[in-house]
Amino acid sequence: MVKETVIKTVNLNCRYGALQVLKDLNLEIHRNEIFGIIGPANSGKTTFLRALNRLNFLNASYSQDGEIFFADKNLKNICDNILRKRIGIIFALPQVLPVSIYNNIAYGPKVHGIAKKDAIEQIVEESLKKASLWDEVKDRLDSPAMKLSGGQQQRLCIARTLAVEPDVILYDEHCSGLDPISTAKIEDAMQQLKETYTQILVTNNTKQAARVSERCAFFLMGELIELDETAALFTEPKDKRTDDYITGRFG
Amino acid sequence: MTTARMREKIAFFVLGLITLLVVIPILMIIFYIVKNSIGSISWEFITQSPRNGMKEGGIFPAIVGTIVLIIGTMLFSLPLGVLSAVYLVEYARDNFFTRLIKLSVVNLSGIPSIVYGLFGFTLFVLFLKLGTSILAGSLTLAIMSLPVIITATKEALESVPLSFREISLSLGATKWQTVRYCVLPYAIPGILTGTVLSLSRAAGETAPILFTVAAFYLPRLPRSLFDQVMALPYHLYVISTQVPNIPVSISFATCFVLIGLVFLMNLVSIILRSHYRKKKLW
Numbered sequence: 001m002v003k004e005t006v007i008k009t010v011n012l013n014c015r016y017g018a019l020q021v022l023k024d025l026n027l028e029i030h031r032n033e034i035f036g037i038i039g040p041a042n043s044g045k046t047t048f049l050r051a052l053n054r055l056n057f058l059n060a061s062y063s064q065d066g067e068i069f070f071a072d073k074n075l076k077n078i079c080d081n082i083l084r085k086r087i088g089i090i091f092a093l094p095q096v097l098p099v100s101i102y103n104n105i106a107y108g109p110k111v112h113g114i115a116k117k118d119a120i121e122q123i124v125e126e127s128l129k130k131a132s133l134w135d136e137v138k139d140r141l142d143s144p145a146m147k148l149s150g151g152q153q154q155r156l157c158i159a160r161t162l163a164v165e166p167d168v169i170l171y172d173e174h175c176s177g178l179d180p181i182s183t184a185k186i187e188d189a190m191q192q193l194k195e196t197y198t199q200i201l202v203t204n205n206t207k208q209a210a211r212v213s214e215r216c217a218f219f220l221m222g223e224l225i226e227l228d229e230t231a232a233l234f235t236e237p238k239d240k241r242t243d244d245y246i247t248g249r250f251g
Numbered sequence: 252m253t254t255a256r257m258r259e260k261i262a263f264f265v266l267g268l269i270t271l272l273v274v275i276p277i278l279m280i281i282f283y284i285v286k287n288s289i290g291s292i293s294w295e296f297i298t299q300s301p302r303n304g305m306k307e308g309g310i311f312p313a314i315v316g317t318i319v320l321i322i323g324t325m326l327f328s329l330p331l332g333v334l335s336a337v338y339l340v341e342y343a344r345d346n347f348f349t350r351l352i353k354l355s356v357v358n359l360s361g362i363p364s365i366v367y368g369l370f371g372f373t374l375f376v377l378f379l380k381l382g383t384s385i386l387a388g389s390l391t392l393a394i395m396s397l398p399v400i401i402t403a404t405k406e407a408l409e410s411v412p413l414s415f416r417e418i419s420l421s422l423g424a425t426k427w428q429t430v431r432y433c434v435l436p437y438a439i440p441g442i443l444t445g446t447v448l449s450l451s452r453a454a455g456e457t458a459p460i461l462f463t464v465a466a467f468y469l470p471r472l473p474r475s476l477f478d479q480v481m482a483l484p485y486h487l488y489v490i491s492t493q494v495p496n497i498p499v500s501i502s503f504a505t506c507f508v509l510i511g512l513v514f515l516m517n518l519v520s521i522i523l524r525s526h527y528r529k530k531k532l533w
Binding site for chain 1: 425
């Protein structure tokens with residue numbers, strides 16, 4: 001079966017000022033896969049994620065060359081807000097707005113022009129169900145989102161991203177601040193989302209990448225060292241550095 | 252007790268005393284004004300026009316004049332100030348031009364108010380031919396208020412966490428939607444504080460309105476934006492120094508009303524602020 005490519009980078013170089021963070025990156029991400037990215041700190045994982053929805057450009061010192069294609073279209077030719085609607089991101093720490101649970105999710109659809117109240121209510125319910133949070137919060141949608149626990153907040157962030165109907169979801173070490181049970185719940189939600197979405201997961205937790213992802217890439221010092229099926233990468237890595245990293249000899 | 256703790260106690264005592272010294276003048280001023288105005292403050296004083304060479308009657312036109320000027324000032328300075336600050340914080344890149352603007356804003360707040368008065372007189376009254384009018388006076392006061400409003404709004408915007416902007420942008424909101432829905436609402440308390448502060452100052456200023464709007468004696472209400480009005484601070488100046496034989500208690504009663512007006516404005520802002528602060532959860 002030939003897999004459809006959703007995201008493709010060609011000779012991507014990313015810099016902050018003079019500091020090169022990603023070097024000549026070429027990789028392809030397939031539709032509906034969970035793509036894991038592992039690597040030590042400062043290996044350019046997060047920069048790669050944020051390059052995909054152009055959030056890096058919020059930093060004035062950032063520059064990049066090379067090409068990124070999303071669904072065969074060059075990123076340069078897509079409006080930022082349309083691109084970010086289709087490629088959502090979940091941040092490392094749960095980032096909720098200081099409004100109610102309901103309004104956190106309703107915000108996205110509203111800025112994209114959905115005004116009807118019942119339409120938004122339906123989106124809120126569906127998104128929360130997909131993020132496996134509905135049962136826990138359905139009776140208190142009007143209470144402040146900041147009162148939820150960390151794990152619930154992170155699932156709320158997932159629901160909020162789902163509410164704008166993206167094609168791709170980026171996860172930036174989204175379980176780094178969570179306990180194992182919350183992490184398990186979020187990983188369950190990710191498995192269910194696989195049917196509909198392409199997911200890219202950056203994580204410091206190699207075990208999580210091994211559990212969740214189908215293909216996995218190892219980044220080191222801004223370079224792509226190895227990319228393979230997750231099972232292969234974790235059992236017989238071809239590069240010694242990958243082997244050292246996943247067995248915990250450095251990083 | 253050890254010497255270190257003794258020293259700490261003494262230091263706290265001294266600091267408390269110094270803080271008290273700051274409060275004492277304010278209390279004394281208020282006490283003095285209330286004590287001296289008590290004879291003249293009445294319903295008639297607040298609701299009637301001055302009579303008999305301002306020796307009798309009330310100060311109603313001056314109260315209305317000052318309120319009209321405050322409203323006019325706010326209408327010009329609030330949108331201009333807030334939007335400038337939004338531009339500077341959210342949109343402008345850091346370059347020579349924007350640094351120049353920021354420097355000018357800081358320097359504008361240091362200019363003496365009489366200079367604003369003369370500037371307003373030449374620009375609005377003479378050059379733009381607005382005449383001595385509410386319009387010219389409000390515009391002059393607005394320019395004087397701008398730096399404080401801009402600075403306060405800037406600080407309020409900068410104190411909104413960067414993550415709010417990232418959330419909004421990452422959901423595909425445009426820059427303006429982000430500012431409108433995820434930044435400005437959380438900056439309102441700070442903007443409010445700055446605005447009320449600068450408007451209170453505008454309410455009490457004499458110099459900027461001296462040549463641009465204030466009337467020496469005009470015992471009727473303004474009919475249009477091109478009318479002159481009486482204003483409390485200028486009226487106070489007039490009855491205290493320009494007209495002989497006016498009872499001192501009338502001057503103090505005017506003071507009392509002016510301070511009361513400013514106090515009311517501050518009260519409104521405190522109430523609004525605490526209302527918004529309840530929603531602040533981060």
